[in-house]
Amino acid sequence: MSRLTTRFLGSLLKNPVMTASGTFGYGREYDAYYDPSILGAIISKGLTLHPKEGNPGQRLQETKGGLLNSIGLENPSVAGFLKKEYPEMKAIGTDIGVNLGGNTLAEYIEGAKLLEEAEIAFLELNISCPNVKEGGMAFGVDKKMAALVTKEVKRHTRHKLMVKLSPNVTDIGEMAKVCEAEGADAISLVNTFQGMAVNVNKRKAVFENIYAGLSGPAIKPLALRMVHEVAKAVKIPVVGLGGIMDTEDVLAFLMVGATAVQLGTGHFVNPRLGQEVIEGLLAYCEQEGLHQIEEIRGIV
């Protein structure tokens, strides 16, 4: 046990620092910078039942303080992942979360079934990807749809189920409650905010999908507010993410009630971010005389 050890869904994470789906590949991409086994958990790229090539055209556009992406869930499918990337992720030596997306309810269920035998810490149900035409966020912005997919996937999996919420809703606390009521074991938030960019020289939208997902420090205050709200609304653990760039940001998310956090766009800016915030959290515990980092959870 270290001061950062975090109880989460029945297991003990090394620390509350996870990597956000789609920003850390399959766990090995940042090997040159630090050993990924020090992380609390690594979450896979969003996987779907069938392989996806992702979106055509430009996929990234930087904004002031943020990053718009329209990747479109490019992935080798759940089966492809189980064959190739999963054994490599398992070998890293820390908890693995698998992010599962889908276009239809049946796809979510079939995907979850294929993952039954996998030894993973949890499934992260992606009902919040703004970059796929069907499904994805459609499940995350409608209470009935969110309830249905949570209930059905929960019924078909032995794994702990964390539902990743979209911030593109009116009442995020209500969405979290609905998922909790249908059996979600944890909530993670926020996925990206839907935004867009215009190329004024070409007089057209930058992205072929027109809309894209905004991440990065620009969204941190918005994400923090939503995590605060959700942590007060539900009893299950909440994992916070959205624009975390340093240790102070991690502490802010923990203080508003997150049990753990996920690092996303921050790794693109600083490839050593994971290691730096883990060291930063330890130093904070030392400096503040905390026995456990959990002592600051929800104090705001």
Place this chain on the structure above:
Amino acid sequence: MVKVVANIPVGPGVFLLKCQEPTVANPGQFYMVRTKLGFPLLSRPLSVFHCDGKETHFLCQVLGEGTKMLESLTEGMDVLLEGPYGEGFPLPKGEKKTIGLLGGGMGAAPLLLLAKRLREERPKDQVEIYLGFQRDQDIGDLFQEAGFQVTVQLGGRITESIPYERFDMLYSCGPEAMMKRIHEHTKSLAYPVYVSLEKHMACGVGACLGCTQKTKSGQKRVCKEGPVFLSKEVFYE
């Protein structure tokens, strides 16, 4: 974090950023480059123009706020480099060859290091360098100062006046439309044509899938499996 040794203007909006970075990169590899300020958010991918075990140089054009920040760096200031990333240009093997190097605009940048590496490792090869620019600048002079003969064309399409038939190998870097035209000219010829691609990228390490390129043999990451590909792998449709 390393120090800037010098930052020299070489044309309208074009500058040569010299950094105290001792790592020796392969021709065609790139670094993610940024200042130590938090703005802009992402680093900029810049291919290596020169490296000698003491310094690494980047040839860069101001396109937006990120490159503008890099242009403003002066001697002694800090610059953050992550890399070198990607797979560079594969060097030829076997017997003596005639090799064409064809650069358009800032696509000239990785070709100088390639020319130098060829000179060191394959002195018997005949290397011909062709550079096309839309506006006058000193990039051709930088090649000449390094001891290379270059054919420079200002304006128009340099791809239309290249003696493609005489090469045994061709390396190119430039705008995608230019590399497509090179592919059209060379697709019936038997020798390998390598193109270096540029895409928007965030991470540089293969994690974000922002720079995915469709190829004949599946989806590839420009930052990881690229940026150099065989032209027939990329322009196959």
